[in-house]
Amino acid sequence: MTKGKIRTTTKATDQQVIKDQDEFCRTLDDIARKGVELDTLQAAKETAMQQVLTEHDPKISELAREIARLTKMAEQWASPRRDELFARGRKSSTTALTTYGYRLGQPSLKPAPGWTWDKVVALLKSTRRRAYLVTKVTPDKEAIRLHVKPHKLAKLGMQIKQEETFYVERSTRSDD
Structure with a gap:
């Protein structure tokens, strides 16, 4: 469907009925006016959404990269010290603000070496x-x-x- 086209199928259950050709033409013109209004509102919405994305995306991306970097650093420090960090049989522990540790991912088949x-x-x-x-x-x-x-x-x-x-x-x- 292209922009500006509205397609519909006729159903016997439609409740409103057009009575004559003048009302039919008024209905078509009303569709056109409402379509312009719809396009205007959608354009305004897209503009507002783009402004929000432009404002927030750089900071969100920067924070996500920083979290990934810090997590990698923590993993590199923790891996050789697993026995010190976790009680026997445990795979996680906590700090005042976090729970950290190791968890198994979903099992998946891979070709053997x-x-x-x-x-x-x-x-x-x-x-x-x-x-x-x-x-x-x-x-x-x-x-x-x-x-x-x-x-x-x-x-x-x-x-x-x-x-x-x-x-x-x-x-x-x-x-x-």
Whole structure:
């Protein structure tokens, strides 16, 4: 949908009804006026949001970099001193303002040293472990639409469908 266009489908449940062509034309003009008002409000919102981002983003980025730098420094100091910092069996501790320590991330498979995913796939194929391989096959809808004649689509269990929708587009021309 392009800017300025409003598309809708007609439903029998619509509550208001236009009574004549004059009211129809007034409704279209009202859509155009409200569209201009909407564009103006959206532009004002975007301008305000950009001002806020411009004002705050540099400081936010700077603080995030500084936190990452300090965390890395703390990790470098703590790693060789794990036994001193944590009671036996513990992985975290606290200060007046923080809880710090080590936590496990989500488990994930990685190729073992000297292996690549391609080598793993080849081994799985050769050792009857194909159940661990995933192959996803889907129709190339765009290629089918471009190359298969419409009368042959039915034999393939498909059809071309194109719906018509009503639209109102504001005029941008000036009547000087």
